[in-house]
Amino acid sequence: MNRYTFGIAALLMLTALSPALMAKEELVTLPKRDKVQLTIYNSVDLTLVRETRSLTFKKGNNRLQFSWAGTLIDPTSVEFKAVTGADKLDVLDTSYPAESNQMLIWTIAAEADLSANVEISYFTSGISWAAEYHGMLAADDSSMTLTAYVTVMNNSGEEYEDAQVRLVIGSINLVETIAGLAGGQRTARMEEAYGEMRKAGRAADSSRKEIVKEGLSEYYIYTVGGTETIPNGWAKRLQSFEQAGVPVRSVYTWDPAKYGAQLARILTFKNDEAHKLGKEPLPSGIVRFYRNAGAGRLGYVGAISTNYIAKNDEIKVNAGADPEVTMKVTRTQLKKENLSFAFNGRQQYLQGWDTYETFKLELRNFRDRAVDFEINLVFGGDFDFESELASNKVDFRTQRFALKLDKSGKQEVVYKVRTRFGTNAKK
Amino acid sequence: MNKRLMLSLAFAAGIGSMIGFFNPVPAQARIKLATLPDREAVVVRFDNPNVVMVEEERTISLQKGVNNVDFSWAGTQIDKGSIVFRPADAAAKVEILSTSYPPGEAALTWQISAAEAMSVKFRLSYLMANIQRETDYRMLVSKDEQTCSFKHYFKIRNWSGGRFATADFVTRDGKKFEKGLENGEAKRVLVNTWDKVKLTKEYVYDITRNGEGKVMTDYVLKNAKEIGLGAIPLEYGKVRIYQDDGNGTTAFTGEDWGRFTPIGDDMRLNIGIAQDIKIEMKKMVNDVQNRRGNVYDTDEVDEYEIKNFKDTDAVVTLVLRVDGEWEMKADTSGHESFERIDNETIKFKVKAPAKGTPVKLKFHYQKKNVW
Numbered sequence: 001m002n003r004y005t006f007g008i009a010a011l012l013m014l015t016a017l018s019p020a021l022m023a024k025e026e027l028v029t030l031p032k033r034d035k036v037q038l039t040i041y042n043s044v045d046l047t048l049v050r051e052t053r054s055l056t057f058k059k060g061n062n063r064l065q066f067s068w069a070g071t072l073i074d075p076t077s078v079e080f081k082a083v084t085g086a087d088k089l090d091v092l093d094t095s096y097p098a099e100s101n102q103m104l105i106w107t108i109a110a111e112a113d114l115s116a117n118v119e120i121s122y123f124t125s126g127i128s129w130a131a132e133y134h135g136m137l138a139a140d141d142s143s144m145t146l147t148a149y150v151t152v153m154n155n156s157g158e159e160y161e162d163a164q165v166r167l168v169i170g171s172i173n174l175v176e177t178i179a180g181l182a183g184g185q186r187t188a189r190m191e192e193a194y195g196e197m198r199k200a201g202r203a204a205d206s207s208r209k210e211i212v213k214e215g216l217s218e219y220y221i222y223t224v225g226g227t228e229t230i231p232n233g234w235a236k237r238l239q240s241f242e243q244a245g246v247p248v249r250s251v252y253t254w255d256p257a258k259y260g261a262q263l264a265r266i267l268t269f270k271n272d273e274a275h276k277l278g279k280e281p282l283p284s285g286i287v288r289f290y291r292n293a294g295a296g297r298l299g300y301v302g303a304i305s306t307n308y309i310a311k312n313d314e315i316k317v318n319a320g321a322d323p324e325v326t327m328k329v330t331r332t333q334l335k336k337e338n339l340s341f342a343f344n345g346r347q348q349y350l351q352g353w354d355t356y357e358t359f360k361l362e363l364r365n366f367r368d369r370a371v372d373f374e375i376n377l378v379f380g381g382d383f384d385f386e387s388e389l390a391s392n393k394v395d396f397r398t399q400r401f402a403l404k405l406d407k408s409g410k411q412e413v414v415y416k417v418r419t420r421f422g423t424n425a426k427k
Numbered sequence: 428m429n430k431r432l433m434l435s436l437a438f439a440a441g442i443g444s445m446i447g448f449f450n451p452v453p454a455q456a457r458i459k460l461a462t463l464p465d466r467e468a469v470v471v472r473f474d475n476p477n478v479v480m481v482e483e484e485r486t487i488s489l490q491k492g493v494n495n496v497d498f499s500w501a502g503t504q505i506d507k508g509s510i511v512f513r514p515a516d517a518a519a520k521v522e523i524l525s526t527s528y529p530p531g532e533a534a535l536t537w538q539i540s541a542a543e544a545m546s547v548k549f550r551l552s553y554l555m556a557n558i559q560r561e562t563d564y565r566m567l568v569s570k571d572e573q574t575c576s577f578k579h580y581f582k583i584r585n586w587s588g589g590r591f592a593t594a595d596f597v598t599r600d601g602k603k604f605e606k607g608l609e610n611g612e613a614k615r616v617l618v619n620t621w622d623k624v625k626l627t628k629e630y631v632y633d634i635t636r637n638g639e640g641k642v643m644t645d646y647v648l649k650n651a652k653e654i655g656l657g658a659i660p661l662e663y664g665k666v667r668i669y670q671d672d673g674n675g676t677t678a679f680t681g682e683d684w685g686r687f688t689p690i691g692d693d694m695r696l697n698i699g700i701a702q703d704i705k706i707e708m709k710k711m712v713n714d715v716q717n718r719r720g721n722v723y724d725t726d727e728v729d730e731y732e733i734k735n736f737k738d739t740d741a742v743v744t745l746v747l748r749v750d751g752e753w754e755m756k757a758d759t760s761g762h763e764s765f766e767r768i769d770n771e772t773i774k775f776k777v778k779a780p781a782k783g784t785p786v787k788l789k790f791h792y793q794k795k796n797v798w
Contacts (some may be wrong), residue, residue, distance in 0.1 A: 206493050206540040208522050233530030298552045300480040323660040330769045336796040348720030366690045
């Protein structure tokens with residue numbers, strides 16, 4: 001397959017700028033890309049493409065045409081840089097011909113006839129990447145094997161063959177979208193793509209690629225080992241890391257604001273050394289949990305989209321309700337107390353009162369092992385809370401019980417809430 | 428030289444025994460000769476209440492080096508993101524290098540590296556849509572209504588586009604049965620039978636359940652070992668109730684939806700109205716007391732006259748509700764027992780003698796601090 005039949009076509013036109021010679025353009029086909037590097041961002045639709053090629057220049061002014069029909073390149077981002085011979089090459093101007101909005105021509109002055117390596121860089125949209133995780137829970141839910149993947153998706157209209165791939169984790173600021181600057185054109189170019197994929201398969205290294213992770217300012221960069229060819233329209237998933245024996249805490253949590261009116265099983269782990277992780281932040285992505293259903297068979301637990309998890313930060317995954325662990329709240333008594341009255345003329349009216357309510361919380365565990373609970377009770381207004389079981393004040397309106405029930409265990413917790421209304425309430 | 432295999436679900440449209448078809452998106456590209464390893468040991472799991480997971484085993488012959496293995500599922504509804512592919516033996520000397528997804532196809536390609544030429548058994552798991560499940564029950568009640576036999580059925584319907592020549596189906600409570608299931612086919616399987624389950628029959632007056640104040644007949648099954656259940660949480664499902672008529676046959680006596688019942692909870696099934704028990708309610712006292720400006724208390728007496736026209740005595744449960752702050756007065760009378768379920772709800776048990784002799788429940792209460 002000939003790359004230049006559909007790729008980014010660049011034509012090198014070497015001319016001396018004297019008017020007499022203007023008509024006699026020398027057309028030189030662009031040499032093959034020597035190297036291409038893709039730096040793909042996940043927070044915005046942006047990829048920085050950096051390609052190097054060897055070009056031959058003649059003494060005088062050279063015209064170099066670069067066109068990108070059918071791709072999603074931002075024309076304002078295309079840059080030319082001489083890597084070798086930079087002191088002898090000078091970009092005089094960049095012109096965008098009126099008849100084509102997907103082409104530019106650089107006028108480059110060369111001090112002498114020379115060959116040079118040049119780097120052409122530009123932004124394109126349509127290439128993206130996403131993280132994905134599989135958590136394989138042990139039969140007792142106490143630990144898991146966490147496997148992280150990165151999937152690179154190419155819908156840019158262009159195939160970048162044997163590209164070095166770098167993935168950027170972080171949230172960058174763009175004032176205009178690259179797809180908008182590119183004119184929003186997407187042309188499917190799938191011919192030959194399958195052939196390319198097969199070729200890439202044949203050329204593949206027979207060991208799993210290492211993905212090197214490094215921090216940079218507020219960002220993190222993953223560099224995929226070796227090179228990748230991802231034809232237009234295809235996506236490719238690679239394993240980023242796998243870690244066995246990651247401890248997981250499973251807590252049955254009542255928190256209606258976060259998890260709805262159900263006792264949700266929340267799986268918690270930390271991206272830190274104690275959890276055999278913490279080597280790098282975990283980019284946002286879908287986490288899917290499976291459990292060992294015996295003899296290496298898998299059962300499906302649930303999935304959640306997570307935000308970016310910084311090093312040492314915690315992740316909580318809602319694995320849903322569990323029919324074998326139940327909670328019931330009953331208001332067993334309501335009293336109104338401390339009624340206070342005022343007079344309006346001879347008319348007496350109620351101006352303040354308290355409600356004093358008693359609740360019974362019943363927790364039951366039908367599982368064959370002990371389970372932990374975290375019960376968050378939210379109240380409104382000016383209230384006092386009392387209970388026989390110790391609780392923590394989480395915020396001005398939330399009280400939390402943390403407790404454990406043995407297998408087949410049952411516990412009742414009685415708590416009382418006094419709420420002041422009207423003039424009884426604190427101003 | 429890499430070997431390229433194609434795994435295709437046996438049910439994928441248009442797949443023959445030796446030739447796999449992908450949607451030809453470009454036409455020339457994806458029609459290949461492939462060795463199609465048979466599916467082995469297929470398991471369909473219903474243990475998650477919301478989704479169905481299918482797991483199958485395939486033995487793939489790998490050559491030394493990098494192998495490309497295609498998997499396609501055209502015509503079936505597999506959740507692509509849920510696919511997990513791994514060797515059955517974790518110690519197998521193979522590595523899955525990458526997964527590639529072609530555009531616009533229900534397919535993917537794994538790159539698998541093998542240390543040497545070998546046959547390896549792989550497990551492939553995925554979520555599959557449109558396999559429906561449904562639970563239903565049959566209850567055969569003894570003539571004296573003291574015990575019943577309780578049968579638990581599991582019904583599966585396959586609209587997924589796939590077919591299962593044979594598979595192990597696993598229910599939420601871990602019961603396993605082996606069946607074949609074609610696309611479009613449904614099967615109903617008896618998964619549990621509990622005999623000699625103790626049954627409680629209740630006559631219930633509760634105007635939140637029957638607004639006309641009619642008395643309902645309920646069967647109550649406690650999902651607990653002591654009555655012969657309690658092995659698993661009972662799934663939501665329809666319960667059809669039959670009764671032994673004493674003549675060697677049975678009569679259908681009603682049906683109800685059984686709600687999801689964890690172990691230890693009651694499954695309450697309404698089998699209809701008890702026409703022979705009548706309850707009439709009258710408010711005998713309704714006084715305002717202790718008026719303070721716009722705040723007052725009330726003194727109220729509700730009287731329930733219960734008539735049981737049956738030939739035998741019956742115990743009737745009255746579930747009554749009073750809102751706000753209130754307390755029951757000591758001269759409440761006519762009941763065998765009572766239980767305050769919560770602040771608003773009180774439950775009385777009243778013994779109603781046979782043959783229509785009326786009995787009265789006097790419910791005396793004071794509402795406090797009303798405004």
